[in-house]
Amino acid sequence: MATIIPVHVDLPEARPGPSRRRGRGGRTSSAGPLTYLLLIVTTLVSIFPLYWTLVAGSHTNNEIASTPPPFLPSADLFENFALALEQAPIGTAIVNSVIVAGCVTIGTVLCCTLAGFAFAKLKFRGNGFLLALVIGTMMVPTQLAIIPLFILIAKLQWVNELQAVVLPTLVSAFGVFFMRQYLVQALPDELLEAGRVDGASTIRIFWSIVVPIARPAMAVLGMLTFLTAWNDFFWPIIALTTENPTVQVALAGLGTGYVPQRSIIMAGTVLGTLPVLVVFVVLGRQIVGGIMQGAVKG
Amino acid sequence: MATVSFRHATRTYPRTERPAVDALDLDVADGEFLVLVGPSGCGKSTSLRMLAGLEEVDSGAILIGGRDVTDEPPKSRDIAMVFQNYALYPHKTVEANMGFALKLAHVPKAEIARRVSEAAKILDLEPLLQRRPRALSGGQRQRVAMGRAIVRDPQVFLMDEPLSNLDAKLRVQTRTQIAALVQRLGTTTVYVTHDQVEAMTMGDRVAVLKDGVLQQCAAPKTLYDCPVNVFVAGFIGSPAMNILTGQVVDGGVRLGSAVLPVPRDHLVRASGGSGRVTLGFRPEAIELAGPGDGLPVVVTVVEQLGSDAYLYSKLAGESTEDPLNPSDVVIRCDARQAVEPGRTVWLRVRENCLHLFDPATGLRVAS
Numbered sequence: 001m002a003t004i005i006p007v008h009v010d011l012p013e014a015r016p017g018p019s020r021r022r023g024r025g026g027r028t029s030s031a032g033p034l035t036y037l038l039l040i041v042t043t044l045v046s047i048f049p050l051y052w053t054l055v056a057g058s059h060t061n062n063e064i065a066s067t068p069p070p071f072l073p074s075a076d077l078f079e080n081f082a083l084a085l086e087q088a089p090i091g092t093a094i095v096n097s098v099i100v101a102g103c104v105t106i107g108t109v110l111c112c113t114l115a116g117f118a119f120a121k122l123k124f125r126g127n128g129f130l131l132a133l134v135i136g137t138m139m140v141p142t143q144l145a146i147i148p149l150f151i152l153i154a155k156l157q158w159v160n161e162l163q164a165v166v167l168p169t170l171v172s173a174f175g176v177f178f179m180r181q182y183l184v185q186a187l188p189d190e191l192l193e194a195g196r197v198d199g200a201s202t203i204r205i206f207w208s209i210v211v212p213i214a215r216p217a218m219a220v221l222g223m224l225t226f227l228t229a230w231n232d233f234f235w236p237i238i239a240l241t242t243e244n245p246t247v248q249v250a251l252a253g254l255g256t257g258y259v260p261q262r263s264i265i266m267a268g269t270v271l272g273t274l275p276v277l278v279v280f281v282v283l284g285r286q287i288v289g290g291i292m293q294g295a296v297k298g
Numbered sequence: 299m300a301t302v303s304f305r306h307a308t309r310t311y312p313r314t315e316r317p318a319v320d321a322l323d324l325d326v327a328d329g330e331f332l333v334l335v336g337p338s339g340c341g342k343s344t345s346l347r348m349l350a351g352l353e354e355v356d357s358g359a360i361l362i363g364g365r366d367v368t369d370e371p372p373k374s375r376d377i378a379m380v381f382q383n384y385a386l387y388p389h390k391t392v393e394a395n396m397g398f399a400l401k402l403a404h405v406p407k408a409e410i411a412r413r414v415s416e417a418a419k420i421l422d423l424e425p426l427l428q429r430r431p432r433a434l435s436g437g438q439r440q441r442v443a444m445g446r447a448i449v450r451d452p453q454v455f456l457m458d459e460p461l462s463n464l465d466a467k468l469r470v471q472t473r474t475q476i477a478a479l480v481q482r483l484g485t486t487t488v489y490v491t492h493d494q495v496e497a498m499t500m501g502d503r504v505a506v507l508k509d510g511v512l513q514q515c516a517a518p519k520t521l522y523d524c525p526v527n528v529f530v531a532g533f534i535g536s537p538a539m540n541i542l543t544g545q546v547v548d549g550g551v552r553l554g555s556a557v558l559p560v561p562r563d564h565l566v567r568a569s570g571g572s573g574r575v576t577l578g579f580r581p582e583a584i585e586l587a588g589p590g591d592g593l594p595v596v597v598t599v600v601e602q603l604g605s606d607a608y609l610y611s612k613l614a615g616e617s618t619e620d621p622l623n624p625s626d627v628v629i630r631c632d633a634r635q636a637v638e639p640g641r642t643v644w645l646r647v648r649e650n651c652l653h654l655f656d657p658a659t660g661l662r663v664a665s
Contacts, residue, residue: 193352194385198399198446199373208398212389 053273057081057266064262080267084254087264088242090271093250098275100165100236100246101229107170108225109218115171116179117210121192122202131180138173142234150238164239165246169229175221182217183210223283230276247272300363300453300486302326302349307358309344318344320510321358331480331487332515333501335494336533341510342490343458349488350379350456363453373402378447379456383463384439386431386446393418393427396446417445420479437468444476448483455480455487461496473500494534498522506530528660531578531653537608537628540584543576543657551575554613554626558593558647564654564663576655581608581630583651592644595627600636607636614642 031039056064058077063070084090118124119131149168158164187210195205211218233248240246242253254261254268304324310317319341326332334342347353349360351372359368367375378399386395393414400410418424421441431439440460447455460476461469477500480487491497497504498518505515506529514526525531531539544551550559558577565575585592595611610625629645637643654663 188383188385190381190383190385191387193350193372194379194381194387196352197350197372197377197379199402204402209387212387 050273053266053269056263057268057270058263060263061259061261077267077270080263081271083261084264084268084271087261088250088253088268089245090247090250090268093245093247094272094275096162096240096245097230097247097272100162101226103166104169104229105222105226107166108172108175109222111171112175112179112221113211113214113218114206115176116181116183117187117206117214119176119180120183121187121189121210131177134173134176138177146235146238149235153239159239160241160244162240162244165232165236168235169232172225175225178221179214179217183214186217187213219283223279226279227276301328301361302332302454302486302488303359303361304345304349305359305361307345307348307360308356309341309348309353310356317341317356317510319348322510322512324505324512324515326486326488329484329486331477331489331500331502333497333504334488334490334507335492335497335504336507336513338492339509340507342492342507344510345507346456346458346488346490349454350377351375376453377456378450378452378454380440380443380447380458380460382459384431384443384460386439386442388431391428391430392423392434392442392445395431395442396423396449399446399450413449413451414445417448420448421445436464437472440464440472444479453486455485455489457487457489459491461491462493469496476500495536498534504534506533508533524662525578525653526662528576528578528655531655531662535580537581537630539578539580539653540627541576541578541655542613542626543574546573546575551577553577553593554595555615556593556613560652560654564652572657574657576657576660578653578655579647579651581628583648584627584629584631584645585648586629586631586635587644587646589644592646594642594644595629596642597637597639598625600639602633602636605633607631607633609636609643611643 054077055070055073057080058073058075059070060076115134119127119134145168153159153161153164156164191209191213192205195209200208231248232246233252236246236249237252240249242249245253251265251268251272254265302325304322307319307322308317309319322341322345324332324345334345336342344353348355349362351367351370351374355368359366361367362375362377387398390398396414396417397410400413405413414427415424418427421444423438423441423445426434426438426442431442434442440463443460457476461473464472473496489500491500498521501518503515504518504521506513506521508529514521514530516524521530521534525534525539528541532541542553544553544558546552546565547557550557551565552558560575560577594614596614597609597611599610601608601610607630609629609631611627611629613626627645629643655661656663
């Protein structure tokens, strides 16, 4: 059994750093009234579409088209919710979207972090070429792949199945590039070498060292991926039907008819947006912090 | 037994012509503290990384405890390494950092806790065990890095300039503590530094490298008193040895407009018939003589250190106006003997303190 000989050594403490002062050192200027005005206007412009969706979803078509239009939501919102749920399987669509967006998010974050780590830190032949190839796929329009992709899922008998929506989007070139760029500057080579000297395998280094350090970027990528997957319409409308839709496919079903019921569509949109809003409210601070941390480090 | 051997070990980086480490042959005895020193780019860190298994060995072999580990991964070599910037895992506590290697080796938790606790006690880290590296000072991080190496109880410690990120005062205070700690533990240690003062004060032996080639490996005193070539002579010692090349004349060597007396038989061996010889003498080996009695030099800069003074001077007859080359000769003298800049002093080199080198090869000939 290994033993350690106790040797009392008085290693000196480092010199204490300069005492911390409250607030920042140096001059800081507070924002002037013009800045505040600009920020308020920008916020209102950004938030207005969401607010209008809520307002329009709680009135009738005639009320929306009236002059002046209503600017406050009404109690009819919940009646319109019920109508939306009657006319389209919004409930099923929300569950499907959660499954699809969740699977795509987890798969994308995991795969892109793995690939980004490999491209950023592992030495292998063809690293540069493969990375260029991956980035090059970003220049290929998604629409070009739709027909062969549909032929493939039809052969696999996956039409109207959720896996047809999940699997093609499980890895994104943007995600690989994003994680690679983050890890190049955020993950020192010495940490990986320390892990190797300590006896960790490459996969153990990935789980124990890389993932904790990459967490902010993974959170950002996860949020962006979730939003993209949630809002995706082009491929789900082809691969799925109204019997097994995602939220966007279900909302498209709401819009059909001789006279579109805009209030019902807006109510359905509110219902479909709620889960994303909840995620952003819960994780928003972390996401923004992760973005800013990346910005400062860069 | 934990000896370390480099057997003709060579490493050449891709797309470079010159090897970073060129046929290194070096043996480290069990329990020895060996320091690898040299200027930037000399191959010392590459040599250490080859020993750690972090760098490929293109040819030759590396042995630890008599076992060839050339192709083995780092985890199989039973080594522990302290990195220049400590490489602490930022998301783990001090305790977790120190215990990570043991956890990977499937050591029981109780044993991990015991060994971490013992190492923390040795290094005075007990109050810091639950902190994360970002909450530690540079000196504390350095101790955690040391603790992470100690808990593993390896055959060999490898240290890659662990003091270079500390402030000057802390560096001076810490280096002797590290040397004492390692000596008490009795573990074979290979230590890399670019600071020759650190090398001389810490190592049992010091290996000087230049351009990937081992110049000399010897005890600090031997390196200081008997450098094997001009490079070692000029690298070891602070201020550096005075090294001058002059023409052999009757009675000595012409330096500038004067002649430094040197025994004839030494000159014949050193010049090899070329008529020129390279002399080396340390600043403290110089005696100030009376006017006209010795080699005249003109003082250009005086550094007062309290008890001593350093006189930076140019050979008489040489220009003193070149700011990029303010001195040919550095003299250490008593502070009371210091003269003001612009004055001429005459100097002699003490007996047996003159080093002679072949001007063509730079190799030591006689002293």
